[in-house]
Amino acid sequence: MTTTTGRPRTRRRFWTPGRAIRGLVLAGFGVYCAVPLVWLMLAPTKSDAELVNDAPLSFGSFANIGRAWDNLAQYSDGVIYDWLLNSTLYTLASVAITVTTSLLAGYALATTRVPGRQLVLVLTLVAMIVPPTALVLPMFLEINALNLTNTAWSVILPASFYPFAVYLSFIYFSTSMPKELMEAARLDGCSELGLFTRIALPLAKPLVGLVAFFAFVASWTNYLLPYVMLSQEDKYNLPVGLAAIVSGTPALNPSQGGSFLPIHRPEAALAGIVAVLPIAIVFLFAQRYLVRGILAGSVKS
Numbered sequence: 001m002t003t004t005t006g007r008p009r010t011r012r013r014f015w016t017p018g019r020a021i022r023g024l025v026l027a028g029f030g031v032y033c034a035v036p037l038v039w040l041m042l043a044p045t046k047s048d049a050e051l052v053n054d055a056p057l058s059f060g061s062f063a064n065i066g067r068a069w070d071n072l073a074q075y076s077d078g079v080i081y082d083w084l085l086n087s088t089l090y091t092l093a094s095v096a097i098t099v100t101t102s103l104l105a106g107y108a109l110a111t112t113r114v115p116g117r118q119l120v121l122v123l124t125l126v127a128m129i130v131p132p133t134a135l136v137l138p139m140f141l142e143i144n145a146l147n148l149t150n151t152a153w154s155v156i157l158p159a160s161f162y163p164f165a166v167y168l169s170f171i172y173f174s175t176s177m178p179k180e181l182m183e184a185a186r187l188d189g190c191s192e193l194g195l196f197t198r199i200a201l202p203l204a205k206p207l208v209g210l211v212a213f214f215a216f217v218a219s220w221t222n223y224l225l226p227y228v229m230l231s232q233e234d235k236y237n238l239p240v241g242l243a244a245i246v247s248g249t250p251a252l253n254p255s256q257g258g259s260f261l262p263i264h265r266p267e268a269a270l271a272g273i274v275a276v277l278p279i280a281i282v283f284l285f286a287q288r289y290l291v292r293g294i295l296a297g298s299v300k301s
Contacts (some may be wrong), residue, residue, distance in 0.1 A: 007288050012060075013203060013272075035057075035109065035226075039056055039057060040181060040269055040272060041267065041272060042059055043061065043269035044062070044064065044065045044068045044266045044267075044269050044270035044273065045059055045060035045061060045064050045065055046059075046061075047060065047064055047266065048264035050270060051264075051265050056257045060248075062068065065212070065270065068266045069270060071263050071267050072245075072270065073263075074263075075245055079233060079236075080238075080240065080271075083236050083237060083238045083240075083241035083242075084238060084265055084274070086152075086235060086236065086238075087220060087239075088207065088223075089152060090155045090159065090219060090237055091154060091216060091219040093156045093252065094155075094160045094215065094219045095216050095219060096163045097156070097157075097160035098159075098160050098163075098165055098211065098215040098219075099133065099211050099212050101160065102162060102165035102166045102168075102211055103169050103171050103204065103207070103208070104196070105166045105167065105170075106165075106166055106167070106168070106170040106171075106172065106173055107200055107222075109121060109166075110170050110172075110173035110177070111177070111182065112192070121167070121170065124163045124167050124170075125163075127161075127163035128163045128164050132225075133224065136224055136225065136228050137157070140228050140229065143157070143229060149296060150229065150230055150231050150232060151235075152235075154229035154230070155225060156251065158225055159222055159225060160214055161214055161220070163214060164214065165214065166213045168212065168214075171206075172207045173204070176203075177200060180197060182195060182199065182200075185198075185199055213282060213283070216279070216282055217279055220238075220278060221275075222239065223237060223240060223243070226240045227243075238274070238275050241274060242271045242275060243270070244266075245266060245267075245268070249263045260286040
């Protein structure tokens with residue numbers, strides 16, 4: 001077969017040794033990531049004995065799921081419902097504060113010449129690099145000085161401090177906001193607040209979704225901060241509460257004495273699914289905004 005120029009057309013082979021190797025490597029990584037998730041989904045369908053003796057990826061029965069949840073609900077008179085409510089409250093409040101403050105800060109740093117702007121950006125980058133464990137003690141001393149320990153605010157306020165969202169907003173507004181449109185609005189007499197609410201914010205919907213998702217994941221999975229700030233079991237969030245179940249149940253921690261509630265490995269797996277499921281649901285609804293938000297700053301306008 002020849003082309004219009006008279007040159008022979010070479011037929012590209014779909015499978016080559018290099019492509020086959022890459023496919024096998026990618027398939028191996030896919031199996032490595034998927035098998036633990038499948039096992040986690042199937043574990044609550046089996047009893048503890050079936051989980052140990054049966055095939056790892058076998059299915060038990062749906063009745064075992066209800067039985068496992070009933071066993072979890074028996075722990076401390078259903079305190080797991082308080083943990084779910086607390087996690088929802090802490091997360092939604094911190095996400096609302098994070099989105100509001102980070103978008104305002106990023107917009108101000110990107111569009112106005114704020115005194116000390118460069119210093120603020122450098123400190124933001126430094127705060128992103130510092131490990132969260134290094135900030136726990138200063139935050140605890142600060143919250144304790146305000147008499148807010150063991151309250152919802154002791155978790156919400158520190159979790160709302162999210163330097164990554166500020167820097168992400170700065171990058172977005174610096175690269176994706178049409179400067180001609182902003183200058184035209186200023187010439188028409190629009191205030192800076194009007195520019196933000198009427199022009200910048202409607203154009204920044206992908207950024208809002210991206211910041212909200214990252215803030216949601218960071219707050220929902222937050223363990224160290226609530227563990228340090230909260231002392232009452234009924235005020236725990238879900239990650240801290242699940243750790244309390246694992247450490248306080250003799251079936252999962254033989255060195256721990258006390259109540260012998262029927263909480264075993266299927267119940268722990270079901271608790272893990274409950275902790276992960278909200279993130280998966282939010283990701284399914286937000287993935288369109290995540291892709292648009294990630295790519296929005298890749299090309300300078």
